[in-house]
Structures are given as structure tokens and as C-alpha cells.
Amino acid sequence: MKVHVTVMPKKSVLDPQGVAVRDAIAHHGFPQARSVRVGKFMEIEVAGAGAEVEERLHEICRDLLSNPVIEDYEMRIEAGGEQH
Amino acid sequence: MKAAVIRFPGSNCDQDCFFALNRVFGLATDYVWHKDTALAGYDLVVLPGGFSYGDYLRCGAIARFSPIMKAVREYADAGGLLIGICNGFQILAESRLLPGALVRNRSLHFICEHRFLRVEAVDNPFLNRAVTGQVLNIPIAHGEGNYTADEATLDELDRNRQVLLRYSDALGCVSDASNPNGSARNIAGICNAARNVFGLMPHPERACGASLGSADGNIIFRSILNSLGVSAAA
Numbered sequence: 001m002k003v004h005v006t007v008m009p010k011k012s013v014l015d016p017q018g019v020a021v022r023d024a025i026a027h028h029g030f031p032q033a034r035s036v037r038v039g040k041f042m043e044i045e046v047a048g049a050g051a052e053v054e055e056r057l058h059e060i061c062r063d064l065l066s067n068p069v070i071e072d073y074e075m076r077i078e079a080g081g082e083q084h
Numbered sequence: 085m086k087a088a089v090i091r092f093p094g095s096n097c098d099q100d101c102f103f104a105l106n107r108v109f110g111l112a113t114d115y116v117w118h119k120d121t122a123l124a125g126y127d128l129v130v131l132p133g134g135f136s137y138g139d140y141l142r143c144g145a146i147a148r149f150s151p152i153m154k155a156v157r158e159y160a161d162a163g164g165l166l167i168g169i170c171n172g173f174q175i176l177a178e179s180r181l182l183p184g185a186l187v188r189n190r191s192l193h194f195i196c197e198h199r200f201l202r203v204e205a206v207d208n209p210f211l212n213r214a215v216t217g218q219v220l221n222i223p224i225a226h227g228e229g230n231y232t233a234d235e236a237t238l239d240e241l242d243r244n245r246q247v248l249l250r251y252s253d254a255l256g257c258v259s260d261a262s263n264p265n266g267s268a269r270n271i272a273g274i275c276n277a278a279r280n281v282f283g284l285m286p287h288p289e290r291a292c293g294a295s296l297g298s299a300d301g302n303i304i305f306r307s308i309l310n311s312l313g314v315s316a317a318a
Contacts (some may be wrong), residue, residue, distance in 0.1 A: 012234070013187065013232060016192050020192055
């Protein structure tokens, strides 16, 4: 299966990168962009599926792919990616 | 009396740390490779600066899972003196051996310059030869040194006197103007509650002799040796 993980800086954490990108968008003549937050997107191909595998993936998201002190993650299992 | 400098792929201040410990202070010092799994017989362990694993994912995030880190954690849990400098501090935070996290400097710039630091607490093995309020001139060199933690954690650090160094001006005045990277409460270095693990963004090993522009970093090494019962030569 294919797993998509999005990692974003927590709302409470300043994201200076996002601010710089927002400013760059404004310099491109689009001042309507009010705020930008920059995160990470990861695509993971996983052999196998099931509740146990998903639980392990959440563990990996918490322990390695994101730092819960400063980031939140969202994990999505893509439909149609099942392999037998 | 023996020190270990841990080397990760991408460490680049390992030789500077070795120089300060071994050449300046005469301490027997070994390099320990990140794939090693044992840390026996050491009185001081240093996680040096650099860009371990290319800073991929987050600074220190991958080094945290190096084989040697299990031994480092056991060493720290047993009360051994552990100091993480720059990337070493990031690794300690990622390992949860110290609270909080180090994020991108608020200016987004990599900053490499001498900065003034005010000594906040001396009842610990890392600054026992300094006096509270003393100002040290020690360089920083980082892009991700902006210390972040929630308010409750920051309050607890203050209450327990775990903040050891803050960015200040030459007179020891701590303000937003003396904050190079946006760190919460101007924090430059903290220790754990047990006071045997110290993480700091500034590089004391780059301020270990007048020929380097400052010898103020030596007060940290001298304090460590003092707490280990060794009278320091330098």
C-alpha cells in the first residue's frame, strides 16, 4: 500500500520559513496570500497492510518522521494501493 | 580520567572538541564512532557540532537512532556527564534527553559570529568555576538554533535553574536585541533536571585560546574537570 504522511509545524510554533515564502508571494504581485506554513510531505510504499502495520506506522510518524514538540502529522493510507 | 567524542557521519567539530579536551586540557580523549555500541570507562561524553546525517528530516533526528545513542542514554541515565554542542544539543533534544526543540533561526540566516552569553546558574558540573551573571564571549555557528518549548516547560526550566546560558550583550543585559536567533527567553544552553546533561548552541571548543579570539569557553571545560576532581592545567 501507499502511505502519505504530512508533517506541519504546530500552530503555536513560529514558522519563519512560511513568513519568508508569504513575503516572496507578495513580491510576486499577490498580496492576497495572508499566511503560508511550510511542512513536509512523505510518500511511503509499504509491503503489507492491516491494523498492526498501521499502528507501527503511527509509531514511526510520532518517533521519527515528526517531532511532537514542534510538529503535527497526518497519515493517510491511499485507497487502491492494496497489493496481494 | 577519560573523555569520548562521538563521531556521526557529518560531524565537523569533533576535532575541535578533541583539541580542546586533549591538547588544551591534557585529558585522555577517544573518538567513538556512531556505529559503536559501548561506552565503558568514560567520565565525559561529548556530542560535537556538525551536520549529522546531513540534517535530513530534522537536525539530529536521525543521529538519535544511531547505534551508539543507546549507550549514550544508558551512560546519562547512570549519571555520567554528557555535553552536546550545537548539533549535539539538537541531538539531545531530539533524543528527549533535554526538553524542547531547536528550530530555524527567526532570520532564516545561518549565523556564524561571536556572541555574549550570561551565566545564569553555577550549581552544576558545567559552570561551577564561573559566577552567576558573568559574561562569556563564545561563537555560535548555526542555522537552527532557535530554542523552542511550551510555556510550562520554559517556566519549569527557569524554576529549576536549568537555564545555564542566555544570549546577552557585553554587559550581561538580556533583551530581544541580544537574541541572535529568536530563542525563547534568550536561551543558549540548558541542562536536565539531574544536572548531568548539558546542551548549548555556542561552541566553547572554538573559544579555547586567545589565538582563537577568546578563551572564555575554557571555563566550561575547567568546570567539568573540577567536578570530576581534576585540577585543570589550562
